[in-house]
Amino acid sequence: MSLDQPLAPLPQEGLGFASAWPVRAGDVDPYNRLRSDAVARYLQDIAWEELHGSSLHRTDPSWIVRRTVIDVVRPILWPDRVHLLRWCSAMSSRWTNMRVRITSENGGLIETEGFWININESTNMPTRISDEGMTYLSRTTAEHRLRWRPWLTDATPPESDTDLPFPVRATDIDQFNHVNNAVYWQAVEHYLVDFPKLVAGPHRAVIEYIAPVLSRQHISVRSRYEPGDRTGHPVLRLWFVVGGTTTTAVRLGPLST
Numbered sequence: 001m002s003l004d005q006p007l008a009p010l011p012q013e014g015l016g017f018a019s020a021w022p023v024r025a026g027d028v029d030p031y032n033r034l035r036s037d038a039v040a041r042y043l044q045d046i047a048w049e050e051l052h053g054s055s056l057h058r059t060d061p062s063w064i065v066r067r068t069v070i071d072v073v074r075p076i077l078w079p080d081r082v083h084l085l086r087w088c089s090a091m092s093s094r095w096t097n098m099r100v101r102i103t104s105e106n107g108g109l110i111e112t113e114g115f116w117i118n119i120n121e122s123t124n125m126p127t128r129i130s131d132e133g134m135t136y137l138s139r140t141t142a143e144h145r146l147r148w149r150p151w152l153t154d155a156t157p158p159e160s161d162t163d164l165p166f167p168v169r170a171t172d173i174d175q176f177n178h179v180n181n182a183v184y185w186q187a188v189e190h191y192l193v194d195f196p197k198l199v200a201g202p203h204r205a206v207i208e209y210i211a212p213v214l215s216r217q218h219i220s221v222r223s224r225y226e227p228g229d230r231t232g233h234p235v236l237r238l239w240f241v242v243g244g245t246t247t248t249a250v251r252l253g254p255l256s257t
Contacts, residue, residue: 003151004256007113008089015140016087017050023078034076037185046084059130067115070205076108090143094126152208152249156239166219178212202255211247
């Protein structure tokens with residue numbers, strides 16, 4: 001799969017893990033649009049629900065996300081209620097692509113995909129998914145040769161006076177002592193204040209986590225806005241940098257149809 005390809009469909013109706021909840025006022029921007037950082041939290045929440053609603057909490061309890069794709073087909077606006085459906089669309093022995101479809105009762109639609117890595121709690125290194133876990137995840141996919149290929153390969157721009165400091169708060173740190181993956185989307189939302197047209201229509205946002213950021217480390221965000229990239233569409237690119245090392249990359253632009 002590549003940057004512009006559509007996400008994998010649900011193989012059969014009735015499959016997947018489902019949940020639902022109301023959109024809260026703290027999840028939306030001043031125009032009542034469901035923010036991307038809220039979507040990222042929703043993806044964590046349904047992953048946690050599925051983990052503890054299945055045997056995975058016993059056999060394969062620890063996962064980290066390497067990439068998240070968020071396709072906003074039709075925006076979700078508050079007040080509304082969302083319904084989430086999660087399924088595995090591809091896998092290998094140590095990682096999976098997990099799709100989540102978010103629909104709302106008022107007609108919103110957000111399609112997402114996450115590249116999740118099964119890790120060993122003692123070493124924090126990728127580890128083999130258990131046989132029981134493989135059986136559970138295989139219910140919705142026949143693709144068992146998933147490989148990691150980065151989508152965001154543009155070089156990080158040099159340091160400049162437009163770099164934005166992004167302070168890490170104590171509440172941003174997760175149980176692995178890393179900056180929680182949903183926190184990075186707050187910086188994306190900060191930049192979107194200046195580029196509202198990027199989210200005015202269907203759009204795709206991709207984030208890739210290259211290296212973890214620990215508590216007390218200092219993050220700078222470098223940005224590049226292209227009014228028209230090689231496809232002729234506007235694109236926002238962000239790079240999160242710690243001590244000269246790029247830890248995370250983001251690309252946001254129109255959704256290909």
